[in-house]
Amino acid sequence: MSWPVFWLKDDWRSRLLSPLAALVARVATKRYQRFKQAKLAADASQGLASPVGPLVLVVGNLVVGGSGKTPLISWLIPLLQAQGWRVGVIARGYASATRYQPERVTPNSDPDQVGDEPLMLAQTFDVPIVVCRERAAALAGLLAIEAVDIVISDDGLQHYGLARDLELVVFDASRPNAGIGNGRCLPAGPLREPLGRLQDIDFVLFNRSLSDVLYTPPAWLKGGPSCFNFQLQLGDAYALSKPNQTQKLTDFIGQPVYAVAGMGHPERFFAALTQAGLDIEPRAFSDHHPFTEQDFTCFDPTKPLLMTSKDAVKCQKFARSNWWVCPVEVNMADDFAASLLQAIRQDPRFVR
Template identity: 40%
Template sequence: MFPLQHLWARTGVFTVLLSPLSLLFAVVSGLRRLAYRRGWLASRAAGVPVIVVGNITAGGSGKTPLTIWLVNWLRSQGYYPGVISRGYGGTARGCVEVEVDSPAAEVGDEPLLIRFKTAVPVVVGRDRVAAARMLLERHPEIDVLVSDDGLQHYRLQRTIELAVVDAASGLGNGWPLPAGPLREPRRRLEQVDAVVQVVRGATLLRTDLPVASWRVDFSAGSAYRLGDPRETRPLHALPQQDWLAATGIGRPQGFFDMLQAAGIRFTPRAFPDHHAFRPQDLPADGAVVMTEKDAVKCLSFAGHQWWALQLDVAPEPRFIDWLSARIEQELPSRVRREMQDEQF
């Protein structure tokens, strides 16, 4: 995925060579959207409001950290959220509920991280309608579903669509897959409820998007030792030594930039997105720093000096105000539940 991000950043020979396949992809995906819009293919309601956090580009735009923030924010507001995800990279067949000790190889690294960071019920499955059904059957207290990714999974009806765009890379060269990063045309952003731009460090907001957007800042939080996650330190307080910065995420440069900004001396090593880490990939006796998405796959064999960097996610206040007002309109169940609780 890392080399593709460079190729997708501009139009070149690579783009021209793959343009026939991109045209075919655009036609097929367009027909599929039309089929759902016209009702030729049926969509299904989950029974509770559904918030989709997705994007129109391939690669890491920041969906999962925003999903984690959203779920924890919903809990702080008194809701009972659950999460559904495809479980990309996992081997699970059908629908599987994610536990804190589930193998990442089975359920996928991102759903496992969401479960670890939120403690809410999470179910993975290629069929998100079936995943939603399982989640609600097992956890009837859930009053809102959050779909990690799934913007293009039109079979599941949604109440609110949040599209995430990485401010550094934007929409790349603007071409559909595989010549570019687009899963859907850029005008799709005009149809979602809100577009959020993920900003890392000194990156500027993009002004070339077809719609206005909200700002969400990602910054380096504290780090914890994989062998004992209760041991945390500010990133700048890690020992002054040469670190191996290893990561298997869609946009590794953002991670490396955070380390550099904190004054960490490191050697970067980027693996493919969703890489299934093995003990031989990293030095057991070395000083290693990684993202939390990588860490959930390394807990069982982590060396003593392996640390995971947490992300601080900070949406702009106006976005939170908008989201709060919108959800209050869509989730009257919380009000009814509070009234019932007061009666008892």
């Protein structure tokens, strides 16, 4: 979602809402403390016995809005599969019709039923994917259909009904203050939980812009968890109606093109296209917008149109021949993969 101006930097509106933000912070902290105490009690009762079931890795947000979680998950899946581990994914299926009954996502699923990002993953990877608003129910549903070694939870950091083994938090560093804006909790700011929650996080990743040649962790993270950087880079475009037909982004230079994005921070997509030298006419939609053919009736059909991968899965049925998809590639810090794999291999389920 796009942030209101007063989330970016403190002003009278954020200060006016600060009492409500303090209440949200207290409630969020108490919820996490209850979860933490229950986890400690469960670990104590288990004693030296090996954990059962798959390792659960949560990839989540501390703030509202997009941060680059799904491209990161697309990077994680082949990394974990390369180690010989069976991987599954659970998600809410944002803006989907799925409520409290787990539903498996297949490449032919309806995006209105399962959500755009889970469908995008299902069309890219041969792994079991289950969506449900209740993450614990999604996990149970996944394990009922296929045995896996590692389950990646797309978001779900604040869903404390879901037991987890590792937590990874992603920030969009292109937003003000390295992704936390004014640093206040909802509704005065973008934080879902206070920054103190990061002290128990295993890894923090900053999705920084390509223009950030040198990037250092922000002051508010000093003394916190392991911190790494990555960047999202646009790859060659492919035709939505003919995915085998590809074209370099530079081929679009010198002609006006539409740029369509229904995501949490569409300006980032537009900036990447502009940085690539394209003359774009940006059209931003709400995050997870349910695209229909009527959304494009006012577009000049002779102009090429570029869109994101997650928007493309909702436009396949009515795509025109000059609509192109811009997939992203993750440029990850070299040492993160080694650190994550080391943390996983320290778990008793993976000790050889």
